[in-house]
Amino acid sequence: MKNHYLNIVLILLLTSCAGDVMDKQYSYETFEEDIIEIRKQITNEQADLLERAIRLAYKEKLNITDGTNSEMMTYRSLLHLLEKSQKEYLLKQEEERRFEEMKRLSMLSSLHIMMLSLQVRKSNLSSSDFRDYFEFSGYISNTSQYDVKAVNGTLHITDLFDNVLKSIDLSFTLDIPAKTSAGALFTKADFEWEYNRFNDVDVRLARTPLSDLEAHLEIKELILSDGTRVKR
Numbered sequence: 001m002k003n004h005y006l007n008i009v010l011i012l013l014l015t016s017c018a019g020d021v022m023d024k025q026y027s028y029e030t031f032e033e034d035i036i037e038i039r040k041q042i043t044n045e046q047a048d049l050l051e052r053a054i055r056l057a058y059k060e061k062l063n064i065t066d067g068t069n070s071e072m073m074t075y076r077s078l079l080h081l082l083e084k085s086q087k088e089y090l091l092k093q094e095e096e097r098r099f100e101e102m103k104r105l106s107m108l109s110s111l112h113i114m115m116l117s118l119q120v121r122k123s124n125l126s127s128s129d130f131r132d133y134f135e136f137s138g139y140i141s142n143t144s145q146y147d148v149k150a151v152n153g154t155l156h157i158t159d160l161f162d163n164v165l166k167s168i169d170l171s172f173t174l175d176i177p178a179k180t181s182a183g184a185l186f187t188k189a190d191f192e193w194e195y196n197r198f199n200d201v202d203v204r205l206a207r208t209p210l211s212d213l214e215a216h217l218e219i220k221e222l223i224l225s226d227g228t229r230v231k232r
Helices: 002-019 031-038 044-059 075-108 200-207
Strands: 111-121 132-142 148-158 164-176 186-195 214-224 229-231
Touching (some): 111 214, 164 186
């Protein structure tokens, strides 16, 4: 009977020690043994986080503290600190991602175009020019804080009710400076595309007075002056 009670006491002591491993001060010397017991008490993700931090600290010969206590931390307090730091890091990453997304969306709507003229250039057989062309001239303004050097997008020509009369895909290089303290600058832009005299849309567009037309630039991709690409 005495031996039976002794066995129970030993089991309780062993269980208590195993349960207290998280409250031990972390130790490089006993970590290989401790981590085995630690993995029985916490999730694999928590144990992996703890193990990576301790192995890195050992490699760099660092003592991990919470910044307020110079004493070595327990495994439990260290895990708490790591989880808090990881959460803060993920939140910061999410904030940066949202900022970059807002900047991207802002850049894609930062170019505006004002139409100056739209006319048809007739073919010139004497110069072997057998096709008619629309000639578009306008000003592009950049309301962002970044210089643009190349644009891929679509030029939409609409009536005064924003009904699209013609859409032309464009890819062009043009230095379009960022806005200044005085406001956005205007950069001259000229485009041309083929005019089809047998196409009702082209004929209608050619006959519509300039005062009844508006131009809009839909951006698909920008290349900034530093080489950064901004895509829709």
